[in-house]
Amino acid sequence: xxxxxxxxxxxxxNVQIMADxxxxxxxxxxxxxxxxxxLNSFEEVWNGGKMQVLREYIERGEVHQMCKRRPCPYNTEPxxxx
Ligand code: SF4
Numbered sequence: 894x895x896x897x898x899x900x901x902x903x904x905x906x907n908v909q910i911m912a913d914x915x916x917x918x919x920x921x922x923x924x925x926x927x928x929x930x931x932l933n934s935f936e937e938v939w940n941g942g943k944m945q946v947l948r949e950y951i952e953r954g955e956v957h958q959m960c961k962r963r964p965c966p967y968n969t970e971p972x973x974x975x
Contacts, residue, residue: 899954901967904947908939918947921965923958 904918904927911917914931915924916938927947928938938944950957960968 895969896967897954898956898960898967898969899951901951901960901965904944904951918944919965921968922960926959 907918909917909920910930911926914929915926916928916930916935917926927943928941930938933941947957947959950960956968
């Protein structure tokens with residue numbers, strides 16, 4: 894069952910680092926994620942603009958583009974890639 898988007902806490906509590914350095918807060922986030930450790934430090938990515946904007950969207954309950962088209966448990970919008 895889907896949960897309200899604003900209840901997602903992945904960008905505050907979780908991180909995934911891909912083999913190519915891409916940083917994502919979860920496995921459902923869109924391609925480029927919120928940064929790359931080959932270009933910036935972990936602290937710069939974790940506290941960086943992309944992560945901050947994503948957190949702001951979630952707090953407002955407004956689905957960010959990075960979270961769309963993914964079958965995440967918090968996105969109640971229609972999924973176009975299924
Ligand atoms: S894709 Fe889903 S789980 Fe990942 S950050 Fe967005 S709302 Fe949270």
